[in-house]
Structure formats: C-alpha cells, structure tokens
Amino acid sequence: MNDESPKVQELKELWQxxxxxxxxxxxxxxxxxxxxxxxxxxxxxxxxxxASVVMVAFFGFEFWRAGDLLVRIGFALMIAGICxxxxxxxxxxxxxxxxxxxxxxxxxxxxxxxxxxxxxALNSVWRWYLGPLIPGMAMLLVAFFRANxxxxxxxxxxxxxxxxxxxxxxxxxxxxxxxxxRKLQKEIDELDEGTR
Amino acid sequence: MDVEQxxxxxxxxxxxxxxxxxxxxxxxxALERLARAYEADPDxxxxxxxxxxxxxxxxxxxxxxxxxxxxxVYRVAHNTAASHVTRQMRIRQRVFVxxxxxxxxxxxxxxxAAAGQRDEIALLxxxxxxxxxxxxxxxVAYLEGMDAASTxxxxxxxxxxxxxxxxxxxxxxxxxxxxxxxxxxxxxxx
Numbered sequence: 001m002n003d004e005s006p007k008v009q010e011l012k013e014l015w016q017x018x019x020x021x022x023x024x025x026x027x028x029x030x031x032x033x034x035x036x037x038x039x040x041x042x043x044x045x046x047x048x049x050x051a052s053v054v055m056v057a058f059f060g061f062e063f064w065r066a067g068d069l070l071v072r073i074g075f076a077l078m079i080a081g082i083c084x085x086x087x088x089x090x091x092x093x094x095x096x097x098x099x100x101x102x103x104x105x106x107x108x109x110x111x112x113x114x115x116x117x118x119x120x121a122l123n124s125v126w127r128w129y130l131g132p133l134i135p136g137m138a139m140l141l142v143a144f145f146r147a148n149x150x151x152x153x154x155x156x157x158x159x160x161x162x163x164x165x166x167x168x169x170x171x172x173x174x175x176x177x178x179x180x181x182r183k184l185q186k187e188i189d190e191l192d193e194g195t196r
Numbered sequence: 197m198d199v200e201q202x203x204x205x206x207x208x209x210x211x212x213x214x215x216x217x218x219x220x221x222x223x224x225x226a227l228e229r230l231a232r233a234y235e236a237d238p239d240x241x242x243x244x245x246x247x248x249x250x251x252x253x254x255x256x257x258x259x260x261x262x263x264x265x266x267x268x269v270y271r272v273a274h275n276t277a278a279s280h281v282t283r284q285m286r287i288r289q290r291v292f293v294x295x296x297x298x299x300x301x302x303x304x305x306x307x308x309a310a311a312g313q314r315d316e317i318a319l320l321x322x323x324x325x326x327x328x329x330x331x332x333x334x335x336v337a338y339l340e341g342m343d344a345a346s347t348x349x350x351x352x353x354x355x356x357x358x359x360x361x362x363x364x365x366x367x368x369x370x371x372x373x374x375x376x377x378x379x380x381x382x383x384x385x386x
Contacts, residue, residue, distance in 0.1 A: 008369045014317060015339040020228040023245040024220060027213045030253045037250060102275050103255040103268040106352025107333060110275045194330070194353045 052086035070143035078136030088128040092121040108191050115188050122181035130170055137166075212256040215265075219252060223269050226340060230270075233324045233336045234277040235284075244280050251276045263349065270337070270350045278329040292328040295335075295364045299371070301326075316373065323372065334361045 025033070056079055063075035102110065121128075141162075227248055235241040255272045263271075293301065324335055330351065337347040344362055348355040 003363070004366055005370050005374070007373050008366055011316065011320060011369055011373060012339055012341060015229065015320065016341065018229055018317060020225045021242070022224075023228060023242055023249075024224055025246060025249045027216060027253070030216070030250055033246060034250050034254065037247075102251060103259060103263075103272045105275065106271060106350060107274050107278060107330065108352030111278070111330075191330075194357050196354055196357075 049086055049090070052082055052089075055082050068143060068147060070139065070146060074136055074140035074143050076136075077139050078133065081132035081134075081136050084132040085129060088132075092117070092128070108195060112188060112191050115184050115191070119181045119184040119188070122177040122184070125177045126174060130173065212253070212259075215256045215259060216249075216253045219256075219265060219269050220249065223266070223273075227269075227273055229340070230273050230277060230336055232321065233332060234281055234329075236321070236325060244277060247280065248273050248276045267346070267349050274329075274333050274336075274350065278333070281329050281332075292332075293326055294328050295331045295361055295368065298323065298326060298331075299364060299368050319372070323368070331361065334358060335365055338362050338365050 059075045059078045059082070063072055063079070066072045066075060105113070228245055231241050231244045231248065235244045252269060252272050255268070259268055320339075324332055327335060330353075333351050334347060334353075337350065342350075344355050344358040347353075347362075348358045351358070353361075
C-alpha cells in the first residue's frame, strides 16, 4: 500500500525539478584539479609535522651541546621517539583523499572503516604516542640526578612530585582517549545495528 | 615503454574518461542537488561539487560493472559529501539529529510559514541540514525517487531498515508541510 500523501509526492517533484547552477567539469579540468588537490593535501600533512621538526631541531642542538654521555644518550632517545611518533601520526592520522575504490564501499562500510581506524589509534595511544618518549625522558632524568646528586638528598621534594605529575598527565591522556574510543565503538555498533 | 604497453593504458584511461563524461551528463543535476543537501554555503557547495566530480573521475579506474552506474555514482557522491560534513562538524561544532528526533522536534518554522515567507524547497533543505549524514542520505535518495532496495545498496543499511526510515520521512514531511498548508488556507480565508 502506498502511504505517500499527495503533498509528499508534490515535494518530491519539487525537489527533482529544482534549477541547478550547472556546475560541470571537463575531463581536462578534473585532471588539473585532481593534481592541485593532491598538492594541497600534501601541504596540509606537511604542516602537521612542523612541531616534530622543531622538537627534533631543538633536541639535536642540545645533543650537540651536551658534554655528558648519558645526557647525549637521553637526547638521542628523545629524537628517536619523536621521529617514531611523527611516523605513526603519518600512518594513522594524516588526512588523505577518498580512496580510488570509494565506489565499491557503501557509506556504512566506508564510515565503519574510518571509525575503526580512529578507535584503534586511540586504544593504542600508549604504544605509539606516549610510550616512544618515555625512554628519552627517563634517561634525561637519570642523567640529571647523576650530574646533581644533591637533589637526591630530598627526593620527596622533587622526584615524587615529578613522578606523580607525569603519571597523572599520562593517566589523564590515556583515560580521555579510552573514553573517546568507547564513543567510537558505540557509533560502530549503531552502524552495525542498521545493517540487520 | 613500447606501443603495445602504452595502448592498454591509453584504452583504460579513455574508458575512465568516457564513463566519467557519461555519469556527469546523466547525474550532474542530481549531484548538485545532493551537494546542496550537504552544504548551504554557495561557494563551499561549488567546491564540494567539484570534489565529488574529482572523486568520481578517480573512482572509475576501479569501476568493473559489479554494480549499476547509478549505485556507483551515488556511493562516491555520498561518501565524499559525508566526509565533507564530518570535517565541517569538527570545525563548526555542529550537532545533527536522526530522523526519529527530527519527528519529535517542534516545528520552528510555523510563524514564518503562516506569513508565507518561506518557500517549500528552502524549508525542505532546513529539515535536511539538521539530519545526521546517514539519515540525510536516505532522505535525499527518497526525494530523488529511489526505492528502499536501491537506497539500501548505496548506503549499506538493510532494506528493512531503509523502509522504516522512509516511513518516518513520509510522516515528518506530511506533518510539517500539511500543517503549513492548513495555516496558509486559514490565512487565505481571513
């Protein structure tokens, strides 16, 4: 039984009969635009790595300046950690145009893949975002106390507050990401519900 | 590369180009209507249409006829436009609703409708712009005259689910636009 009212049918006709601007592109124009588009994406992704480049330059300068071996090892580990982090950001979160096979995927399939990618990145934040920086920071802390043994006389004034502060920040970041990952999982479950 | 290697590549490119031209000729106007459903700003909308056309051209490299041209074109268009909306959501912090919530929202256009100041297409777009991408796709497909099965193939929902959403769409449209017609009738009588 058709439960479509005359008014709704009228709206459909109104919709389909709309005047459009006539935006059209020839194949040559599309090819030229595709090239410009790709270069814009590359520029956008490159800007996201500026912070990493600045940090590597800073730690590289400190590495060159440092005389102590442990401090140099600490800075070298920080540089390695930042490079690893930047590579992971590129692999997990850089913005890319829709894949060429976008027509093979329904919206649900395409959206699901995106949500899963983001969820997995958030769930593994310790492995690829916080973790890589720990070796360098730990080594620099060891090198600092080795060079300033006087500070160890009152560890509770420095070591404990620093350790608590770092643990709190890390826990907070991990907790926020875990909550965000749960929300994404909820969206994935809602999408799956709609396919049944 | 010798001529025998160049020719298949050239043929593949010609095929992609001609498929694109065919799709643009048949679905060009529908793609503009679809873009309007996802983007209200005229300049951003023109960019979105171009983005869809670029994605369509690129996608034909992988088109092997396993689905109809219409399904392919609408999948590319909706996925591109939905991606655009997701980016805009992050920038503009917009919140969208589903069809069920839209049915329950009060009709804020009653006053303007009674004054006859808004045309129906503008009101239709206002409704659509409130919807989450998935429900927006169902609404647009319905207005384009597609049945539940075709819409389900494009979007990836079950046909049963799409049919339920279409039923909801009819209710929302009837309620909003019949009420408006009634108010206009009352005004004319006065």
